[in-house]
Amino acid sequence: MTTPTAPRPATSSATAATGTPGTELPERRFTLTRADLVRYAGASGDFNPIHYDERVAGALGLPGVIAHGMLTMGLAATAVTDWFGPAAQVAEYETRFARPVVVPPGEGVELVVSGRVDAVLDGARTRVVLTALCGGERVLARARAVVVTGR
DSSP: OOOEOOOOOOOOOHHTTTTTTEEEEEEEEEEEEHHHHHHHHHHOOOOOGGTTOOOHHHHTTOOOOOOOHHHHHHHHHHHHHHHOOOTTEEEEEEEOSSSSOOSSSSSSSSEEEEEEEEEOOOSSEEEEEEEETTEEOOOOEEEEEEEEOOO
């Protein structure tokens, strides 16, 4: 699907899972291209032309072709599972879309996801607050996940 533009974070699942509130989790960078949007449309069945047709997107007042919102959410969730490791499960996940991710033709655009441990809810559940930026602008608002680590 998308190509990470940086190596996987050095944080081990044990480090992230045992983080104390305030622990910063390393950035994950994803490059989104128009080809990714086509593949996602095929997988999801969402063939809305705003995800591939400049003319339609512009006619609807959008600044260009935009990524599927659920794709953006999914990439942010991928960062969470990368931080906590394969044994962890995302038990809760919520966000609001703050602005669209505009995907220009050619090289595409970079989505940068970072996080911070907000709270350790009990021995096996950790709440993480997420930040997702594209072009320096926040694209997800109030994004947070609760991860069950099985400790």
